[in-house]
Amino acid sequence: MSENNTSKQKEPLFSHRNQRLLSNPLGKDNPITVQVLGICSVLAITVQLRTSLVMAISVVAVMGLANVIISVLRKTIPPRIRIIVQLTVIASLVILVDQLLKAYIYDVSRQLSVFVGLIITNCIIMGRLEAFALNNKPWPSFLDGVGNAAGYGVVLLTVGFFRELLGSGTLLGYPVIPNFLYDLGYENNGFMILPPMALITVGIIIWVHRHRDRNLVDIS
Amino acid sequence: MTNRYVFLYASAMVVVVALLLSGAATLLRPLQERNMRIEKMQNILAAVNIPATRAEVENLFDQYITTTKIVNHLGEELEGDAFEVELQDEIRKDLADRQLPVFIADIDGEVFYIVPIRGTGLWGPIWGYVGLESDMATIAGANFDHASETPGLGAEIADRAFQDQFKGKRIFDEAGNFHPVRVVKGRAPAGDLHAVDGITGGTITSNGVTNMLRDGLEAYKLYFEKIKTS
Numbered sequence: 311m312s313e314n315n316t317s318k319q320k321e322p323l324f325s326h327r328n329q330r331l332l333s334n335p336l337g338k339d340n341p342i343t344v345q346v347l348g349i350c351s352v353l354a355i356t357v358q359l360r361t362s363l364v365m366a367i368s369v370v371a372v373m374g375l376a377n378v379i380i381s382v383l384r385k386t387i388p389p390r391i392r393i394i395v396q397l398t399v400i401a402s403l404v405i406l407v408d409q410l411l412k413a414y415i416y417d418v419s420r421q422l423s424v425f426v427g428l429i430i431t432n433c434i435i436m437g438r439l440e441a442f443a444l445n446n447k448p449w450p451s452f453l454d455g456v457g458n459a460a461g462y463g464v465v466l467l468t469v470g471f472f473r474e475l476l477g478s479g480t481l482l483g484y485p486v487i488p489n490f491l492y493d494l495g496y497e498n499n500g501f502m503i504l505p506p507m508a509l510i511t512v513g514i515i516i517w518v519h520r521h522r523d524r525n526l527v528d529i530s
Numbered sequence: 531m532t533n534r535y536v537f538l539y540a541s542a543m544v545v546v547v548a549l550l551l552s553g554a555a556t557l558l559r560p561l562q563e564r565n566m567r568i569e570k571m572q573n574i575l576a577a578v579n580i581p582a583t584r585a586e587v588e589n590l591f592d593q594y595i596t597t598t599k600i601v602n603h604l605g606e607e608l609e610g611d612a613f614e615v616e617l618q619d620e621i622r623k624d625l626a627d628r629q630l631p632v633f634i635a636d637i638d639g640e641v642f643y644i645v646p647i648r649g650t651g652l653w654g655p656i657w658g659y660v661g662l663e664s665d666m667a668t669i670a671g672a673n674f675d676h677a678s679e680t681p682g683l684g685a686e687i688a689d690r691a692f693q694d695q696f697k698g699k700r701i702f703d704e705a706g707n708f709h710p711v712r713v714v715k716g717r718a719p720a721g722d723l724h725a726v727d728g729i730t731g732g733t734i735t736s737n738g739v740t741n742m743l744r745d746g747l748e749a750y751k752l753y754f755e756k757i758k759t760s
Contacts, residue, residue: 357682388536395543402547406554413558416565417584477682500730503682 323449331453335461338523341434342465343516348434352469353508355425359482362470364418365425366463368411370456372403373435377455379403380443387444396439397430404429434462469511477502570613576673577659578635578642579697595644597634602626605753617648617657630749635661642670643757647746651738654678656687658739660747662701666754669711672696674739684735695726701747701754708751710744713737 341347355361379399380387387395408426411419419426429435438458443451474480479487479498487496501507520526568584571591575582582590598612603625612631620628633644641664648657658674672693679685686692696711700723703709709724713736718725728736747754 355681361681386539388531388539390531391536391540394540398543398547402551405551409554409558409562412565413561416562416569420569504731 328450328453331450332457332460335454335458336464337461338526340461340465340519341437341458342462342512343519344526345434345437347437348432348462349509349512351425351428351432352466352512353505354428356466356470356473356508356511357477357503359467359470359474360418361422361425362466363482364422365429366459366466368407368422368426369429369432369435369462370459372400372407372429373438373455373459374452375403375455376400376435377438377443377451378448380439381446381448381451384444384446392444393436393440396436400435400439401430432462434458465512465515468515469508472511473502473508477507573673573675574633574644574646574659575635576693577644577661577671578637579661579671580637594635594637595633596636599632599634600629601632601750601753602630603628603749603752605750605756617646618655621648625749628749630753632750632753633659640664643754645747645750647742649738649742649745651676651679651687652684652732652734653680656735656738656742658742660696660743662754666758667700667702669696669699669701676735679735680732682731683729684732684738686729686732687735687739692726692729699723699726701743708748710740710747712743713740 335341338344342349342352351365355365376396376399380396383395404426407429408419411422411426438455442454446454471481474482475486476499479485487498568587571587572582572584575587575590575594578594580590580594600608600610600612600615602608608629610629612633615629615631617631620630631646635642635644643662643664643666644659645662646657646659648655650656654677656674656676656679658672660672661670662668663670674687674693676685676688679687695718699711701708701710703724712725713728714725715728715733715736716730718727
């Protein structure tokens with residue numbers, strides 16, 4: 311996050327505590343590899359890097375906004391229907407994103423059609439609303455939302471990168487495996503396209519992550 | 531917080547959200563509808579192998595598509611604007627009541643007939659356009675799309691590599707009998723003019739394409755035969 315250190319006046323906005331809200335989900339508090347949330351969408355949409363990318367951006371937008379809205383309303387929301395309110399906010403934002411994609415970047419929206427709707431079912435979003443936005447001010451909530459969505463997005467892009475590279479030999483649709491490798495007998499691994507390989511790829515990422523950060527091993 | 535507050539809060543929330551979303555939908559509808567028209571034109575032209583970007587497609591469509599007409603299953607012409615016919619609604623009707631659109635293209639003096647088809651894949655509808663040469667038997671090109679087939683598997687029917695296999699295949703055999711193109715599991719026999727390779731891991735979608743081609747083109751069979759003999 312380059313803007314973290316941009317200027318002195320903004321220091322209070324990016325205090326040490328606020329910076330951690332952004333950076334923790336990328337590392338030791340990652341929603342996917344540590345909390346193991348949002349796994350289902352990782353399996354479904356990481357066949358290609360492009361869909362992973364647009365999904366990551368959409369989730370950042372929805373999650374940042376949803377956290378802010380819930381945080382602004384947090385003192386008025388009746389506790390008994392708070393889950394319903396959260397779901398309504400998320401669903402409305404997702405529908406809005408979907409409509410905007412359809413109107414302005416139709417090609418991408420055609421590729422993503424089902425996946426955009428699936429953002430509603432992403433348990434990370436509601437988890438953060440419930441755990442953070444309901445008890446915190448709008449700005450920290452915004453950072454928390456963006457941070458967690460980015461933590462989700464990073465894993466999504468990593469899995470998408472390897473699955474498209476090994477499964478189709480392309481990245482963002484462009485062929486990247488040189489032809490002479492195919493001539494030497496290299497073949498795209500069709501297995502990478504199937505959902506089980508996403509699970510195994512996520513497993514490998516979790517393994518690498520825990521290997522590098524020993525503190526995580528004892529948590530679970 | 532009292533029950534009264536909870537009810538009022540929920541009602542107010544619903545009204546606000548409803549206004550917001552219906553407002554957005556109304557504002558964005560003209561843009562979305564234009565996008566859909568453009569996509570439809572792109573798909574129709576793609577069936578006769580004319581790639582068109584979103585910017586140029588409206589001009590190219592006017593340039594190449596010389597005639598559009600609606601026929602019924604007996605091949606008789608009906609009144610109406612073929613472009614506005616929604617096949618989605620038509621395939622729910624009895625065959626006798628269906629309006630079947632035909633788009634006739636003139637490309638450098640050669641005439642092509644483009645017809646829409648629609649069917650079901652694994653998760654939802656699949657549809658496409660088939661372009662026929664003027665012998666009414668040879669496929670000049672085909673274009674398929676889908677609502678929600680599995681990416682990397684069934685969704686490959688929207689891929690050029692899959693669609694290009696249909697070029698040069700035939701929907702009538704030597705004797706003139708209707709014999710649509712099948713999508714076979716694995717590799718199609720070499721030289722078979724009525725079969726193409728299926729998609730590994732996308733068998734149900736492949737079968738959907740087979741059924742769509744059979745049912746969709748059969749509705750036009752009498753029209754095709756009429757043109758062939760005239």
